[in-house]
Amino acid sequence: MAVRPKVAFFEFTSCEGCQLTVVDSLQTHPELLEAVEIVRFREAMSEKGDDYLIAFIEGSCTRPSDEPHLKAIRERAGVVVALGACAHLGGVNAIRNRQELSELRRYVYGDKAEWYETYPARPISAVIPVDATIPGCPIDREEFIRVVKAVLQGRAPQLPDYPVCVECKLKENVCLYLRGKTCLGPIALAGCDAICPTYGDSCEACRGLIPNPNIESLKNVLAEHGLSVEQTMAKMTMFLTYQTMESEAAAHGNGKR
Amino acid sequence: MSFKVIPKAALPDWIEQMRRSQRVVGPKPLHGQHVFGEIHGAAEIDLDYPTTVIPPKKYLFPQQEDLLTYKLDGSAPSVVQDAEPTVVLGLHTCDLHALHLLDRVFEKTHVDQPYMARRAKTTLVSIECLRPCMSHSFCKSMGTLSVTDGFDLHLTDLGDDYGVDVGTPKGAALLDGLKGVREATGDDRQRVNRIMTEKWPRFPLRLEFDVTELPSLLSVSYDSKLWDELGERCLACAMCTNVCPTCYCFNVADEVELTLTAGKRYRVWDSCQLDKFATVADGHNFRAKRGARQRHRFFRKGKYQTDAFGLLGCVGCGRCAQACLVDITPVDTWNELHRPATEGTKEAAA
Ligand code: SF4
Ligand code: SF4
Ligand code: SF4
Numbered sequence: 001m002a003v004r005p006k007v008a009f010f011e012f013t014s015c016e017g018c019q020l021t022v023v024d025s026l027q028t029h030p031e032l033l034e035a036v037e038i039v040r041f042r043e044a045m046s047e048k049g050d051d052y053l054i055a056f057i058e059g060s061c062t063r064p065s066d067e068p069h070l071k072a073i074r075e076r077a078g079v080v081v082a083l084g085a086c087a088h089l090g091g092v093n094a095i096r097n098r099q100e101l102s103e104l105r106r107y108v109y110g111d112k113a114e115w116y117e118t119y120p121a122r123p124i125s126a127v128i129p130v131d132a133t134i135p136g137c138p139i140d141r142e143e144f145i146r147v148v149k150a151v152l153q154g155r156a157p158q159l160p161d162y163p164v165c166v167e168c169k170l171k172e173n174v175c176l177y178l179r180g181k182t183c184l185g186p187i188a189l190a191g192c193d194a195i196c197p198t199y200g201d202s203c204e205a206c207r208g209l210i211p212n213p214n215i216e217s218l219k220n221v222l223a224e225h226g227l228s229v230e231q232t233m234a235k236m237t238m239f240l241t242y243q244t245m246e247s248e249a250a251a252h253g254n255g256k257r
Numbered sequence: 258m259s260f261k262v263i264p265k266a267a268l269p270d271w272i273e274q275m276r277r278s279q280r281v282v283g284p285k286p287l288h289g290q291h292v293f294g295e296i297h298g299a300a301e302i303d304l305d306y307p308t309t310v311i312p313p314k315k316y317l318f319p320q321q322e323d324l325l326t327y328k329l330d331g332s333a334p335s336v337v338q339d340a341e342p343t344v345v346l347g348l349h350t351c352d353l354h355a356l357h358l359l360d361r362v363f364e365k366t367h368v369d370q371p372y373m374a375r376r377a378k379t380t381l382v383s384i385e386c387l388r389p390c391m392s393h394s395f396c397k398s399m400g401t402l403s404v405t406d407g408f409d410l411h412l413t414d415l416g417d418d419y420g421v422d423v424g425t426p427k428g429a430a431l432l433d434g435l436k437g438v439r440e441a442t443g444d445d446r447q448r449v450n451r452i453m454t455e456k457w458p459r460f461p462l463r464l465e466f467d468v469t470e471l472p473s474l475l476s477v478s479y480d481s482k483l484w485d486e487l488g489e490r491c492l493a494c495a496m497c498t499n500v501c502p503t504c505y506c507f508n509v510a511d512e513v514e515l516t517l518t519a520g521k522r523y524r525v526w527d528s529c530q531l532d533k534f535a536t537v538a539d540g541h542n543f544r545a546k547r548g549a550r551q552r553h554r555f556f557r558k559g560k561y562q563t564d565a566f567g568l569l570g571c572v573g574c575g576r577c578a579q580a581c582l583v584d585i586t587p588v589d590t591w592n593e594l595h596r597p598a599t600e601g602t603k604e605a606a607a
C-alpha cells in the first residue's frame with residue numbers, strides 16, 4: 001500500500017483496557033503497522049497528531065464537556081470506530097443510569113461532589129454518528145484486526161448478529177445451565193468465541209443484545225434456575241442498562257406499557 | 258459380511274494399531290457429559306457413554322472449514338484439501354442413521370466435494386446402545402435404535418468381549434493382524450441375540466403414534482396455534498440445530514489478509530432458528546417470527562426431508578431436547594400436534 005491511512009486513538013470514560021488489547025494485537029499482528037500510520041495513541045506513544053483519517057474512540061460519554069471533544073473528532077475523521085463496550089453500549093458506566101445521580105455523586109466523591117460534572121453514561125453513537133463498532137469488554141483482538149481490514153477495504157465490517165450460544169455450541173462446550181450455573185449467552189451478541197463460557201464463567205453480555213432478543217423468556221429460565229428477581233436484574237444491568245432502558249422507553253413511547 | 262469377536266482386553270492394541278495409519282476419534286468425558294475427540298490410547302476412550310454434546314458428523318462436516326484460498330493477483334484459487342484418514346470409533350446407531358441422511362443430502366442434488374472427500378477417508382465403527390442414553394432420547398420411536406448396514410464395523414458389548422459385525426472390506430481391514438480376534442461361534446451369536454432381545458424392552462416408545470404418520474400429521478398442522486406458543490418461549494439461540502446430527506445448513510464467507518494480497522473462503526454452520534437466517538438481499542426477513550422458524554424446523558425434521566430424500570430428518574437422539582433451555586422438544590411438539598388433531602376434528606364436528 002502506497003499511502004498508509006493515519007489512525008488516532010481517543011479515550012473517554014473507560015479503563016483503557018481495550019486500547020491495551022490494541023497494543024496486544026500489534027504484537028501478534030505487526031503487519032498492522034505496515035498497513036496504517038498511528039499518529040496518536042496514549043497507551044504507546046507521546047505524539048498527539050491532529051491529522052487523521054480513522055479515529056478509534058474508547059469510552060462512553062458521561063459528562064457535558066465530552067460532547068464538544070467528540071464532535072471535533074467527528075469533524076476531523078473520515079471514519080469513526082467505537083472501540084469496546086463503553087463506546088458501544090455505555091459499558092459498565094451506564095449501571096448508574098438507573099440510579100439518582102446526585103446521590104451517587106455524593107456517595108463517590110463525598111463533600112467534593114459538586115466539583116465533578118456528570119450525567120447518564122451514553123454510547124458514542126448517541127452523540128455523534130459512528131461508522132463501525134468493535135464490541136466487547138475488552139475487545140477481541142482478532143475482531144479488532146478483522147474490523148481494521150474491513151475499514152481499510154472501505155467496507156462496513158460484518159459483525160456476528162447471532163447469540164453467544166452459537167459459538168459456544170460450535171466449540172462443543174458443555175452448557176453452563178447443565179453445570180448448575182446460569183448464562184446470558186442466548187441473548188448476548190456473539191463474536192468473542194464464547195470465551196467466558198469456554199472457561200466456565202457465565203456470559204454477562206458485554207457485547208450487547210442480539211437483534212430481537214427474547215428477554216422475557218430468558219428471565220423465566222433464570223428464575224427456574226434459582227435466580228431471584230434482584231439477581232436477574234443485576235445480571236441484566238452489568239452491560240445492558242443502556243440498551244434495555246432504550247427499549248423500555250421505545251415501548252413506552254409506542255404506548256405498549 | 259462376517260461376524261467376529263474381539264476381547265475387550267485387545268482394545269489398547271487395536272487402537273494403537275489403527276493409530277499407526279490414521280487418526281482415531283471417539284467419545285471422551287467432559288464436565289459430566291461426553292464429546293468426540295482424538296483418542297491417543299485406550300485409557301481416553303469411554304465406549305460405554307450416554308451421548309455427546311455435538312454428534313460425530315463434525316468429522317465429515319466440521320463446524321467451520323476452509324474451502325478455498327486465493328491470491329488477489331488474478332491467479333486461480335486453490336481448493337483446500339485437508340481431509341485426514343479417520344476412524345470414528347464408537348458412534349451410536351442414531352448418529353449412524355443421521356449420516357445415512359447426510360450422505361444422501363450431500364450426494365444427491367449436488368455433490369459436495371469437501372463432505373465427499375472426508376467421507377471417503379472415514380471409517381465408521383458404530384456401537385449398539387444397550388440402554389437409553391438419557392430421558393430425552395426417542396430412538397426407538399424413530400426406528401434408529403439399531404442398524405443393519407451403513408457401518409464399516411458394528412460393535413455389541415458382550416461383557417468381556419465385543420461382538421463385531423463386519424460391514425465392509427474397509428472395516429475388515431481394521432482388524433487385520435490384530436491378536437485375539439476370532440470368528441464368532443454359534444455360542445457368540447446366541448449371546449448377541451440374547452442381549453438384543455433383553456435390550457428392546459428397556460427403551461420406551463415416546464411418540465404416541467406411529468412415526469410413519471408423522472409427515473401426514475405435519476401436512477395438516479401448518480396453521481396450528483402451537484407454533485406461536487413455541488415462538489413465545491423460544492430464545493432463538495440455535496442450540497437445537499447446532500447439536501442436531503441431521504442439520505446441515507451452512508454459511509459461506511470470505512476473509513482477506515490485512516495486506517490485501519490474499520484471502521480464503523470458508524464455511525461455517527448456520528441455523529434456521531437465528532433471527533437473520535432468512536433475511537435476503539433487500540433486508541426482508543421471510544421468517545422473522547420465532548414461531549415460523551420453529552414450524553420450519555419441525556417440518557424439516559418430520560416432513561421435508563422425507564419428501565426430498567426419503568428419510569426422516571430426525572433420528573430421535575434427544576440432543577436438541579436436552580440443550581433447549583425452554584423445553585421445546587420434538588416428542589412434546591409432535592405428540593401435542595397429534596392430540597389436538599383428533600380433538601380439533603371433534604370440535605369442528607360439534
Ligand atoms: S453456556 Fe451460555 S453461551 Fe454456552 S450454550 Fe449455555 S447458555 Fe449458551
Ligand atoms: S462470553 Fe459474554 S461476557 Fe464473555 S466476552 Fe463474550 S459476550 Fe462478553
Ligand atoms: S434450543 Fe430451544 S430456545 Fe434455542 S432456538 Fe432451539 S427451540 Fe429455541
Ligand code: SF4
Pocket residue numbers: 497500501502503558570571572573574575576577578587
Ligand atoms: S431434531 Fe433433535 S432429536 Fe431429532 S435428530 Fe435432531 S437433535 Fe436429535
Ligand code: SF4
Pocket residue numbers: 307308349350351352386388389390391394395396397401402573574575
Ligand atoms: S438416542 Fe438411542 S441410539 Fe442414540 S445414543 Fe441414545 S440410546 Fe443410543
